[in-house]
Amino acid sequence: xxxxxxxxxxxxxxxxxxxxxxxxxxxxxxxxxxxxxxxxxxxxxxxxxxxxxxxxxxxxxxxxxxxxxxxxxxxxxxxxxxxxxxxxxxxxxxxxxxxxxxxxxxxxxxxxxxxxxxxxxxxxxxxxxxxxxxxxxxxxxxxxxxxxxxxxxxxxxxxxxxxxxxxxxxxxxxxxxxxx
Ligand code: IMP
Ligand code: MG
Numbered sequence: 008x009x010x011x012x013x014x015x016x017x018x019x020x021x022x023x024x025x026x027x028x029x030x031x032x033x034x035x036x037x038x039x040x041x042x043x044x045x046x047x048x049x050x051x052x053x054x055x056x057x058x059x060x061x062x063x064x065x066x067x068x069x070x071x072x073x074x075x076x077x078x079x080x081x082x083x084x085x086x087x088x089x090x091x092x093x094x095x096x097x098x099x100x101x102x103x104x105x106x107x108x109x110x111x112x113x114x115x116x117x118x119x120x121x122x123x124x125x126x127x128x129x130x131x132x133x134x135x136x137x138x139x140x141x142x143x144x145x146x147x148x149x150x151x152x153x154x155x156x157x158x159x160x161x162x163x164x165x166x167x168x169x170x171x172x173x174x175x176x177x178x179x180x181x182x183x184x185x186x187x
Contacts, residue, residue: 030061050106
């Protein structure tokens with residue numbers, strides 16, 4: 008499995024240091040707020056699990072799962088809610104937790120859907136950002152690492168549901184990809 012990784016882009020130690028920094032910042036920014044962290048399944052679970060343990064103020068968590076409608080969807084930005092939040096978000100200070108911000112289509116849809124449910128505030132944190140790929144105007148409020156336009160896996164991120172369990176973020180060898 009690790010033979011499919013061309014290069015380790017962000018190692019474990021670097022990830023953990025950055026996550027701790029982000030957690031500290033969020034703990035300060037949300038100390039007088041009602042923090043609700045919403046993880047977008049499945050890619051962000053590893054980041055979420057590490058991040059929440061570095062936050063030392065009261066916080067709630069919830070999960071949401073979305074999928075694109077077919078292959079043309081990346082450009083249409085239409086996503087389907089596979090699993091919705093368990094609880095209403097009215098009055099909460101929402102922090103959407105994502106693994107990677109790419110075209111921005113998914114997040115821009117989520118922001119619209121969740122924003123209409125009356126949260127007190129809504130911000131976005133992403134572990135990774137590929138700004139070169141952006142198709143919609145969306146800037147994360149908190150970001151771990153800006154990365155080049157390469158396909159990465161590990162630390163929750165997958166290729167065809169594999170590699171999520173790698174403890175680092177690595178660039179996938181294109182020859183390990185089964186299709187284009
Ligand atoms: P977008 O911002 O709507 O284009 O989609 C972001 C989603 O695409 C992420 O949540 C990932 O699931 C997936 N994605 C984008 N780039 C990568 C990558 O380099 N590796 C793994 N998944 C990626
Ligand atoms: Mg994802």
